[in-house]
Amino acid sequence: MQPVTVVPESDPGTETRSTGGSPGSGRRPGRPRSEQAEQAIIEATLDLFAEQGFEGVCVELVAARAGVGKATIYRRWPNKEELLLAALGSLKSPLPEPEGVSVRDDLIAMVEVMCADKADPRKARRYALLLGEGEKYPRLMARYKETVVEPRRDVMRTVIRRGIETGELRPDTDVEVAVLALTGAVMAQEKSVDRTFDGDFATRVVDGLLLGLSARAPR
Amino acid sequence: MQPVTVVPESDPGTETRSTGGSPGSGRRPGRPRSEQAEQAIIEATLDLFAEQGFEGVCVELVAARAGVGKATIYRRWPNKEELLLAALGSLKSPLPEPEGVSVRDDLIAMVEVMCADKADPRKARRYALLLGEGEKYPRLMARYKETVVEPRRDVMRTVIRRGIETGELRPDTDVEVAVLALTGAVMAQEKSVDRTFDGDFATRVVDGLLLGLSARAPR
DNA sequence: CCGATACGAGACTGTTCCGTATCGATAGTT
DNA sequence: AACTATCGATACGGAACAGTCTCGTATCGG
Numbered sequence: 001m002q003p004v005t006v007v008p009e010s011d012p013g014t015e016t017r018s019t020g021g022s023p024g025s026g027r028r029p030g031r032p033r034s035e036q037a038e039q040a041i042i043e044a045t046l047d048l049f050a051e052q053g054f055e056g057v058c059v060e061l062v063a064a065r066a067g068v069g070k071a072t073i074y075r076r077w078p079n080k081e082e083l084l085l086a087a088l089g090s091l092k093s094p095l096p097e098p099e100g101v102s103v104r105d106d107l108i109a110m111v112e113v114m115c116a117d118k119a120d121p122r123k124a125r126r127y128a129l130l131l132g133e134g135e136k137y138p139r140l141m142a143r144y145k146e147t148v149v150e151p152r153r154d155v156m157r158t159v160i161r162r163g164i165e166t167g168e169l170r171p172d173t174d175v176e177v178a179v180l181a182l183t184g185a186v187m188a189q190e191k192s193v194d195r196t197f198d199g200d201f202a203t204r205v206v207d208g209l210l211l212g213l214s215a216r217a218p219r
Numbered sequence: 220m221q222p223v224t225v226v227p228e229s230d231p232g233t234e235t236r237s238t239g240g241s242p243g244s245g246r247r248p249g250r251p252r253s254e255q256a257e258q259a260i261i262e263a264t265l266d267l268f269a270e271q272g273f274e275g276v277c278v279e280l281v282a283a284r285a286g287v288g289k290a291t292i293y294r295r296w297p298n299k300e301e302l303l304l305a306a307l308g309s310l311k312s313p314l315p316e317p318e319g320v321s322v323r324d325d326l327i328a329m330v331e332v333m334c335a336d337k338a339d340p341r342k343a344r345r346y347a348l349l350l351g352e353g354e355k356y357p358r359l360m361a362r363y364k365e366t367v368v369e370p371r372r373d374v375m376r377t378v379i380r381r382g383i384e385t386g387e388l389r390p391d392t393d394v395e396v397a398v399l400a401l402t403g404a405v406m407a408q409e410k411s412v413d414r415t416f417d418g419d420f421a422t423r424v425v426d427g428l429l430l431g432l433s434a435r436a437p438r
Numbered sequence: 439c440c441g442a443t444a445c446g447a448g449a450c451t452g453t454t455c456c457g458t459a460t461c462g463a464t465a466g467t468t
Numbered sequence: 469a470a471c472t473a474t475c476g477a478t479a480c481g482g483a484a485c486a487g488t489c490t491c492g493t494a495t496c497g498g
Contacts, residue, residue, distance in 0.1 A: 028442090029441075029442050030441080030444065031442080031443050032444075033444065037446095063447095067446080068445080070446095070447085070448085071444090071446080071447090072446075
């Protein structure tokens, strides 16, 4: 039995930075991994996932679309799930911190951003598909929520809390219910293609929620 | 080449009623199809779909779980999609027409029913999976909406409109927004496992929406 | 130039699954 | 009894796909 000739084994996998010069220590021999190939793989993976879901991401297609060989993929990630995990983790949510004048304006702006995201087929389908496949692939779901969903909700919570402090919103506002109602309204819309809404969807939702349904004056 | 000996070809498929005696005219020779087998197939299909989605419905498993042969399935439906279509079409939505005292009570009752449905893993997963696979299998989605979703929304619209007539709700209430906010809140909840809610979720959502967020008295 | 690693391409194996075909047995009509 | 369609079971062809492996080539450090 050989002592296995321990390779340095700094495991560049899934985190390789061929260039980027981490100083001195770990420059590995041989040809560096292509940063460009890696990016193309992630791109293609996200595309295919948005089109077809987990099952639809077939590694052969990812390789073809990214213009790489299958080995180049499996050299970085041990299997399909890890690949998806990395791809979802790479998602950035460029949600602009709203610093508007009034809470109403901030909320409208946020709902508009969410609607815009929903109008992007890639993003919308990623979300819908994860909703369905979340139980089957809980690690994917967790990664997505942590990377995309929760940051977004946090911003909304912050806006609402600020509104309560400034007195613009009722002091006994149910923050969680408000967040659910706003995000949920965006989710539920169009699911049964409403032709009722034009461009003022965000305004109507926010105003509807701000005013409330009740005819009795609340205070 | 034989003339193919044209069979009568009245095509009882997908609509067979072996017993049930459609009067006189069309009693076909041979062993009648088993109504029981048909029901078992539909059941098994819905079960498997709820567990795994479209791809998860593998006909061999449906047959095994229903205790029938594959041929018994393909004799009735020409392919998997038609089978799913029939299965989803068989769904009944036993949503009780609410005739409560106040609109608030009716809405709370409806939200509670929706939450209860969400607590039924079969129903919840059917919905989530369809949401994701809707683009891939639009006919399935359409069938489901027509059978389950729209009837439900209609009831809610009716309740809200009644509230407007009785004066309990603001006359300028945005009915569609209200429906979206209520159904959406239920949808969005738990999707990022909120531990914030106990048993009073329905009440909080309805009251939050009725009162509104705004501190200004609306009228 | 040499050794080491990465590259794209794709052959290959093993699995899963759809849809068809065939089996002897069964349950109806005539 | 003769006839016929359905029954459950299962073998089969074909396609799709994950993951491994092997080409010959390219790119790095020394």
